[in-house]
Amino acid sequence: MAKKETPRKETPTSPKGMRDIIGSEQHKYHGFFEKAAEVALYYGFQPIEIPMLEREEVFLSTNGEDTDLVGKEMYTLKTRGGDKLALRPEGTAPVMRAYLEHGMQSQSQPIKLYYYGSFFRHDNPQRGRYREFRQFGIEMIGSPKSISDAMVIYLTALILNDVGLKNIMIDVNSIGDKESRVPYLRELTQYYRKHINKLCGNCKQRIKANPLRLLDCKSAECQPFKEKAPQSIAHLSPAAKAHFKEVLEYLDALRLTYRINPHLVRGLDYYTHTVFEVAEIAPDVAPEALAENATQLEETGEEKDRRVAKEERKAAANAPLALAGGGRYDYLAKQLGSKKDVPAVGGSIGVDRVLLSPNYKAVTPRIVKKPKIYFIQLGFEAKLKSLEVIEILRGARIPVTHSLNKDSLSAQLGTAEKLQIPYAIIFGQKEALEGTVIVRNMQTRSQDTVKLAKLSDYIKNIK
Ligand code: HAM
Numbered sequence: 001m002a003k004k005e006t007p008r009k010e011t012p013t014s015p016k017g018m019r020d021i022i023g024s025e026q027h028k029y030h031g032f033f034e035k036a037a038e039v040a041l042y043y044g045f046q047p048i049e050i051p052m053l054e055r056e057e058v059f060l061s062t063n064g065e066d067t068d069l070v071g072k073e074m075y076t077l078k079t080r081g082g083d084k085l086a087l088r089p090e091g092t093a094p095v096m097r098a099y100l101e102h103g104m105q106s107q108s109q110p111i112k113l114y115y116y117g118s119f120f121r122h123d124n125p126q127r128g129r130y131r132e133f134r135q136f137g138i139e140m141i142g143s144p145k146s147i148s149d150a151m152v153i154y155l156t157a158l159i160l161n162d163v164g165l166k167n168i169m170i171d172v173n174s175i176g177d178k179e180s181r182v183p184y185l186r187e188l189t190q191y192y193r194k195h196i197n198k199l200c201g202n203c204k205q206r207i208k209a210n211p212l213r214l215l216d217c218k219s220a221e222c223q224p225f226k227e228k229a230p231q232s233i234a235h236l237s238p239a240a241k242a243h244f245k246e247v248l249e250y251l252d253a254l255r256l257t258y259r260i261n262p263h264l265v266r267g268l269d270y271y272t273h274t275v276f277e278v279a280e281i282a283p284d285v286a287p288e289a290l291a292e293n294a295t296q297l298e299e300t301g302e303e304k305d306r307r308v309a310k311e312e313r314k315a316a317a318n319a320p321l322a323l324a325g326g327g328r329y330d331y332l333a334k335q336l337g338s339k340k341d342v343p344a345v346g347g348s349i350g351v352d353r354v355l356l357s358p359n360y361k362a363v364t365p366r367i368v369k370k371p372k373i374y375f376i377q378l379g380f381e382a383k384l385k386s387l388e389v390i391e392i393l394r395g396a397r398i399p400v401t402h403s404l405n406k407d408s409l410s411a412q413l414g415t416a417e418k419l420q421i422p423y424a425i426i427f428g429q430k431e432a433l434e435g436t437v438i439v440r441n442m443q444t445r446s447q448d449t450v451k452l453a454k455l456s457d458y459i460k461n462i463k
Helices: 024-042 056-063 094-103 148-162 177-192 201-209 211-216 218-226 238-253 286-296 303-319 351-356 379-393 409-418 428-432 451-461
Strands: 053-055 076-078 084-087 111-120 133-141 168-174 258-260 271-278 322-328 344-352 373-377 400-402 424-429 438-442 447-451
Touching: 024 111, 024 148, 024 351, 053 056, 053 094, 056 379, 084 286, 094 111, 094 133, 094 344, 111 379, 133 148, 133 351, 148 168, 148 238, 148 271, 148 322, 148 344, 168 238, 177 211, 177 218, 177 238, 201 211, 201 409, 211 218, 218 351, 238 258, 238 271, 271 344, 322 351, 322 400, 344 351, 373 379, 379 400, 379 424, 379 428, 379 451, 409 424, 428 438, 438 451, 447 451
Parallel strands: 168 258, 373 400, 373 424
Antiparallel strands: 053 084, 076 084, 111 133, 133 344, 168 271, 271 322, 322 344, 424 438, 438 447
């Protein structure tokens, strides 16, 4: 009987919006993390590692069930034991959960923490938007002071500056405290209700569910209303106004380039007072210029609609991506069950987006060393003992590279030359038996025979 052919399986790929990061690209990520962690440590922040999975309620109760992040983008699962867990979409709520769980309130305040790792949002992948992305975050928990808001913004800018992103713009706004929020939301809702028929479907919902997010809408039909919408900074309580004024004074004193953006509300529900976002200033983006050229044409209504839609698509594709964002979140602790409010402020940098910038200056991680020695082995006897020689070099912290799979001297010397490694160690049959190696200066081609026992001292003494 003819053997039934099993269908050929397609090789699986990584899930949509998630990817492998390999070799030198991974070094770029690692280098960024080391640099950011160094800045955070200098400013007294301590590392925290939070789980990839959290109980779903950590995000439901804090980020807001009506936000895109919770409503549409969260990866959730039910465990065999019946627990409802979520892959972390952001780090602030889990860090606050950890603060409360470990009784950090009883330590000297504020608690300053930093974290780095993958976060997950089930969004449509596009330029700079992934389903798995990496953030570096800092959180200052237990301080109501405006200096903390300024410090978080300052450190975010400092880290971006240190990796080469010098031309950045910081958008700031204040959405006030509880006292400011009630009258402001009343006025905002009243204003939008007058235009309800012309709003996009999402915004019609937002009027009831989450009015602040009306200002966050990216739909073309809602943009004209955004311009004239009431602004939160005009409705700040005296305390909120004083707080925001102080933050701005600190930003001035720190000579940061910022602008007040009255439409900045950010996508998460837990913010109060200061909110901020950072983007790189792209000199080549000028959507206004595009619009000006196009309006010079004589056009019909239909042509105009098409042109406007095209301009908006272009502007969206070229618009600078937010590299970082954050703000104050004084009421989040109570949303997580704390009896008392815990004042806090923080921000996170989207590391994938930083690495996309043409201005990003790759930072080499400390574990990656420029090799000083290329190790060449010849013959079976030498191959057998190769790892011993490499271990002598590692023990002496001398960076070495090799290709143990190659056999010919010329192929190995060729690689050493190509990689511009200053010295080669040649280890042949004779040397293996005598317990020696030949050290060759790749530039002058001079060679010395050195006993294995003396090798690390010899190498340390050459330039
Ligand atoms: P967020 O604005 O949602 O804030 O994210 C911070 C940064 O992460 C964004 O500015 C962006 O650079 C990056 N990011 C967000 N989503 C994606 C994505 N899908 N693909 C690539 N990059 C992305 C938060 O997450 C808050 N937890 C920040 C914070 C800390 N607030 C207070 N403390």
